[in-house]
Amino acid sequence: MVKKYKGIMIEKKKEILTSLENLGAKIYGQMDNGFFPWIEMPSRSTENIYYDPQIRQFILGDKRVRRSARNIRHVKPFTQLVWTAYFSHELTSQRKTSTLRDVYYSAQAYEMKFKDQQESNSIITDLETVLGFSREDFNIFPEERSAVFGDLTIEYTVPGYEGKTLNLTSHPDGVMIGPALTSSELVKTTADKVIAIEKGGLFTRFIEENVHKRFNAILVLTAGQAPRATRQFIKRLNSELKLPVYIFTDGDPWGMHIATVIISGSANAAHLRELTTPDAKWGGVWATDIINYKLPTDPLEEVDIKRLHELQRDPRYKDPLWQREIKTFLRIKKKCELESFSRYGLAYVVNEYLPRRLSELKG
Amino acid sequence: MAQTFEEISAADFFYRNRDIAGFTNPSRAIFAAVRELVENALDAAESLRMPPDVYIRLLFEGEAGKEAQIYRLRVEDNGIGVPPRHIPSAFAQVFFGSKYKLKQARGTFGLGGKMAILYGQITTHQPVSIVSSTGRARIYMYRLMIDIQRNRPLILDRKVLINKEGWRGTVVEFSLEGNYLRAMPKILEYFKQTALVNPYANLTFVDPKGRLYKFTRVTEKMPDLPEETLPHPYGVDVELLQRLIQVTPYRNMFEFIKNSFHRVGETTAHKFLEFSNIRPSKNPKKLSHEEIVRLMHMLKQYEEFLPPNAGCLSPLGEELLKVGIMKELKPEFVAVCQRRPATYAGHPFITEVAIAYGGEVPKKGDFIVCRFANRIPLLYDEASDVSVRVIKSMNWRRYKVTPDMPIAIFVHICSTKIPYKTVGKEFIADRPEVKKEILNGIREVARKLRRFLTRREHVDRExxxxxxxxxxxxxxxxxxxxxxxxxxxxxxxxxxxxxxxxxxxx
Structure with a gap:
């Protein structure tokens, strides 16, 4: 396998640094010429978010917003944005990483107060929108971490680990998907598929039951809604290593949506690309599984039903499989968890359900 | 009332009815005693155009039961002094007084001070001691008691001293039952508000615990003295008519009408007698009771009397009111408004209104309302007062004002006859004429406050x-x-x- 990711990464870092510097230069120029600085970016308001069936994800429309330092209501967020750009430039050029929480606190060292974490997060999203890069590109990561396990050898590119390799079976709890992993080269694998799992319990069961060996799979724990770094990593596994991706979640509308965000992205990230894996498939638990396997269930609650009706109208769910499952959920008014297969014994899900489902999805 | 007087003495009457003069219980009594004597002291100095210096001391003398103690009250002033031959009557005979004329003064009928002395006597059986001088060669000292049944002063002791220093003024000292601890908040509030409407006065108060409260004058300026006037025909009642007839030197109705009433001259007197069908040559002293009642009705019915003028009134004036408010509350903003003279039922009155914002005005969740009548603070029965009703009826949002703001509103009414609703003289009745003046006055100062708040808001925002x-x-x-x-x-x-x-x- 050729090490191509490092090259791409270096190019990309350069590109990111340049775009940050250009932003600074533009604002500097405006002020130097005696104008109040302003910037323009695509609007992220809901009226400007569209589903693009071509690239199978949400995108932002043509509507743009202008932020001007001349506006009393904009001057503070404008300053926060410029500071965030400056701070990201520092991080990226010094090859350091930071978390969203970190950014919130670091601001205080520059007498740049954010009202709360949410305000600083939304300014970071603004910067993503202005420049068209994701925060991970600026070395800013969220707190939440997920994990990966399987026969994949990676080579680090982070400072101090350059050239070191690691096989992702080396730790039985899995390896955390953090900045060091996502920036690594994917060197070598014997796996022929990726299985993403919503819950830690089942992830551990899969490792114990040797699913990675028996099914030649790389196992990814999404730990609920998959973080962006995880979505990006899954996408790399799919596009760089050409591995098909199967997603297993709880059998309810929220589980379905975990799968959908990996496949088609979220409205929140409509300003970003490279986070979606359009060919990934939702493996279950399906509503029809509840019937066919006679799984123990809970009744659907008010919110579940409301959510199902929303999903029914969502363009990301227009595929016949989705529509069939939504209708079935609404009909049986039941939901179940991934663990519910345990009623047939701890290994049943791996011995019976998984092979059957994988072959179904292949065929 | 007139008939009652014939049966028992005036002193006896007030002894039996002390509640109506405000001596209801030990705490009200001590408040009323302090107030009456302080008002008399202020009047005594003002009548000389002297900025008043009033010293008030309350001493604890002993317990007098569960809810009452005996106190010794001493009030000193630098006022006009009482001529020696009048001292016994002035302090120990009810209905004798220098204020028995028609002009604006704090007390009316010269009742309050004597009521306090009378109350002191009946609760402690102690005489009152008076020291007074008009500033001439001698100082007179009296110890007096009131003969309640006969309404006559009893002189227990009399001394004459040489006035070497040329002192002028009056000292009144007597013992009375009261409850100072209970009355304390009202008494202190009374002094604060009195200092506010008398910014030209020095008030010094030493309370039973030996605490000193000092209110210092900030100006020597004083309001103009009121002129004495005759009663206006619209404002008389039967009792007043009877008294006027008693004292008049005239022996025919024409001269009586012409000389006894405010703004009545020859022409008006003629026209009125014609209108009321009264013989001009009739001797007023010979009118029967029925004729006097009829005369009063005719006086009220005749529509062509000229309205009273306000020369007999002594309002504080916008400047002094402002100075007083600034002195006591140091507000960020104050607006004052003196209304033009108006009349109700033949009595002239002037309304003065002020509004203060911020500074030491406390935030109480509602406006502070300070009411004054003839420069006397009114501290009881606030909710029943016409000013409070007017303030409550207004839409304050129009003036950018909310109850949580530190706002104080001042309403001063001066008149030859304040329309009190009760004899206790604590709140003013809902007279439409008075209400209208108060409302318009408050509206005017509220508009000024709104301008101030708007400008400040603008400056703040900028x-x-x-x-x-x-x-x-x-x-x-x-x-x-x-x-x-x-x-x-x-x-x-x-x-x-x-x-x-x-x-x-x-």
């Missing part, structure tokens, strides 16, 4: 705006300079200067 720009623009300059890799930051002084020009635009 300052805040400037603060935001001058805080953030330098930061934008700094971070963009670093990002762009430039050497020196762009010059943003011009930008900050230009922000002002944008005004309200956002």
């Amino acid at each position: 300052r805040k705006r400037m603060g935001i720009f001058s805080k953030y623009l330098p930061k934008i300059a700094r971070f963009s300079t670093e990002l762009a890799g430039e050497e020196k930051p762009p010059d943003i002084r011009k930008l900050i200067r230009s922000v002002k020009k944008f005004g309200e635009e956002v």
